Amino acid sequence: MQTPVRPLNLAQARDPDFQAAVARDSGQHLASCYQCGNCTAGCSYTPDYDFPVHQVMRLVQLGLKESALSCRSIWLCATCQACTTRCPNNIDVARVMDVLRHMARQAGYAPEPGVKTFTDSFLASVAKHGRVFEVGLAAVFAIKSGKPLQDAGLGLPMLTHGKLSLTPHEPEGNGKAEVAAIFARFDRVAAQKARAHSPGETPGNGKKGGGE
Amino acid sequence: MSAAPSNPLTLAYYPGCSQTGTAAEYDRSSRACCAALGVELVDVPDWTCCGSTPAHTVDHFLAGALAARNLLQAELAGHDRVTTPCPSCLAALRTASHHLAEAPAENGAPQDSGPNYRAEVERLLDRPAPLRATAVSVLQVLTEDVGVEAIASAVTRPLTGLRVAPYYGCIMNRPPGLMQFDDPENPTAMDRVLEACGATVVDYPFKTECCGAAFGMPRLDIMQRLSARLLDMAASCGVDAIVVACPLCQMNLDLRRGQVNAFSHSQGGTHHAMPVPYFTQLLGLALGLPESGLGLDKLVLPLGPALTAARAREDERIARTQAELAAKAARKNGTSANGNGSKENTPCA
Numbered sequence: 001m002q003t004p005v006r007p008l009n010l011a012q013a014r015d016p017d018f019q020a021a022v023a024r025d026s027g028q029h030l031a032s033c034y035q036c037g038n039c040t041a042g043c044s045y046t047p048d049y050d051f052p053v054h055q056v057m058r059l060v061q062l063g064l065k066e067s068a069l070s071c072r073s074i075w076l077c078a079t080c081q082a083c084t085t086r087c088p089n090n091i092d093v094a095r096v097m098d099v100l101r102h103m104a105r106q107a108g109y110a111p112e113p114g115v116k117t118f119t120d121s122f123l124a125s126v127a128k129h130g131r132v133f134e135v136g137l138a139a140v141f142a143i144k145s146g147k148p149l150q151d152a153g154l155g156l157p158m159l160t161h162g163k164l165s166l167t168p169h170e171p172e173g174n175g176k177a178e179v180a181a182i183f184a185r186f187d188r189v190a191a192q193k194a195r196a197h198s199p200g201e202t203p204g205n206g207k208k209g210g211g212e
Numbered sequence: 213m214s215a216a217p218s219n220p221l222t223l224a225y226y227p228g229c230s231q232t233g234t235a236a237e238y239d240r241s242s243r244a245c246c247a248a249l250g251v252e253l254v255d256v257p258d259w260t261c262c263g264s265t266p267a268h269t270v271d272h273f274l275a276g277a278l279a280a281r282n283l284l285q286a287e288l289a290g291h292d293r294v295t296t297p298c299p300s301c302l303a304a305l306r307t308a309s310h311h312l313a314e315a316p317a318e319n320g321a322p323q324d325s326g327p328n329y330r331a332e333v334e335r336l337l338d339r340p341a342p343l344r345a346t347a348v349s350v351l352q353v354l355t356e357d358v359g360v361e362a363i364a365s366a367v368t369r370p371l372t373g374l375r376v377a378p379y380y381g382c383i384m385n386r387p388p389g390l391m392q393f394d395d396p397e398n399p400t401a402m403d404r405v406l407e408a409c410g411a412t413v414v415d416y417p418f419k420t421e422c423c424g425a426a427f428g429m430p431r432l433d434i435m436q437r438l439s440a441r442l443l444d445m446a447a448s449c450g451v452d453a454i455v456v457a458c459p460l461c462q463m464n465l466d467l468r469r470g471q472v473n474a475f476s477h478s479q480g481g482t483h484h485a486m487p488v489p490y491f492t493q494l495l496g497l498a499l500g501l502p503e504s505g506l507g508l509d510k511l512v513l514p515l516g517p518a519l520t521a522a523r524a525r526e527d528e529r530i531a532r533t534q535a536e537l538a539a540k541a542a543r544k545n546g547t548s549a550n551g552n553g554s555k556e557n558t559p560c561a
Contacts, residue, residue, distance in 0.1 A: 025272075044422040048434055076434070078425040079265055080382035085396050092387070101269050114430035122266040126278070130260045132229040141429050150432060154467055157512045158234070163467070169232040173258035178281060185336050186274045 018065040032089040039083035049073035075112035127183040130176035133168035224291035225253035228301040235459030237507025241492035262304035277336035279308035283345040305347035368500035370410025373526030377416035378402040381458040409498035436475035443484040452518035487513040
């Protein structure tokens, strides 16, 4: 049931640019983490992590980019904010996890493909409709994740309790077009960044696929 | 703000996507309770998705732009305060307004020497970002603007005898610096509302533990484990219902109950049948609002049996108390007849 914890590989090359980038993008003073483990103690997802959250912080402190960006933990963090709330040094740990996720996406990692598919399908639904179309999202996810029947049993209770909305509730005005434009600009900026920082690599941005 | 609303309790209202679909009853009951308590809600014109969790896991400026668009829509309509029932929307909207406030419009250097948040958000929005508007939860409006005393005095059908576990979820109060509401470890706002409704609120230890959030789709196993824990704890507290304030928590504990029960069963645990109403549905009932306006029929696990059981228990308790009082009176009459003691009130042991 539990995911085995990965050993820390201290022989990896230290990457000071990585440390600096995480500090800059998260706005956090990473050196003030003294590894008390309070974040891990309160994390509901520790049993599913390959590195407990305090060790993810240690990976960043040590500049172990490869281990930090390839780990599952950053994809399984639900941003419940228990770590951020309880850090005695006021580090916004959940924001650091977020920033690592952003970097992992850009670098092309996806050790939890289902989570990435869900996020991409969600944002594709927003880009297309201006709002999340829940039923459409569920259908797209079911197909793309390769688990088409997992939630099939929810259809009947949703239907009988009037929760199955088969058409999207789109914004009444210009909102839909404005949201699509936000995504289009974001995709352009992300593509520029990807070209500038790592030539040859494909950008990992939010909007994938055509949606439902 | 140019056009000040005449009712001081007029706020912009951001329903959020879930509230147009799987959580329509949260929207409906929030609107009904606010109307009954004198809070006027004006929908954010042409509102769009706040970005929720998926946006911020991809990019902070994308998340900022999606949320800021809605704050801007509210601001342009003359509102500085936006209220929303959904904690995910709340977190997205407050995160955006918080960082926009940190990054001044004067293009000042941001503290972290990273890209200027406001400038990046405006680049995606392609227009000026909002300057003042921020969001508060419907729960906060009800407890702080309306007030628990006012709620208590408006209750016409108290939920006496109903034992409830108040479950706040992760982000209604966390992180405290961002949310600025209630206690992050032991919130009590919903407790106080439910007590004002006459319900018996138990000391639920998992008030802010995570239910598995949006992992119901991508990692069902995680959601099952975490939600099962919440149900087990609520059952051990002997409650009739778990009361929630978040559409995702509600979905995991109610619509996905079969999946959670199946997991519990595979671990040798027990099935749980307790309903999971929104706090606004119970508040609406206590305020005497018509059930049809509260969306009770949308709960997968019906609330009716819990209400009936609570009423029966309460009737039994009243009957027992009356019987005890009658017996005591009879005894007192007996002793008075003997001429011993004349005190009306015998001190309790």
